[in-house]
Amino acid sequence: QVQLVESGGGLVQAGGSLRLSCAASGSIFSIYHMGWYRQAPEKQRELVATITSGSRTNYADSVKGRFTISRDNAKKSVYLQMNSLKAEDTAVYYCNAVHTLTRTNYWGQGTQVTVSS
8 A cells, every 4th residue: 555645736827837746655666657647626637647667658648748757766756847837737736656466546635736827
């Protein structure tokens, strides 16, 4: 089992940058695929970016070229560097972990990102 805690959200002007962090505890971090999802008001939760246990990455088309996901297995952390932020990036961002063998999903509590135009 793993516990996830996000940090780094906040209010930023359009065109600015933020870096989200997700700290994991309770299990061997390297055996989890990790990801960031977001949910805007009155919208469904959507995938932002994922990174496998082998560090392969995948991005939603809407964030390609602007966001970068990375992980540090020694620190049991995953990061989301967000550049050139737009108002439509405003959402609660959630960290996700998927066990590579059991496919069990874990979620953090979320961190609010608000981009003012």
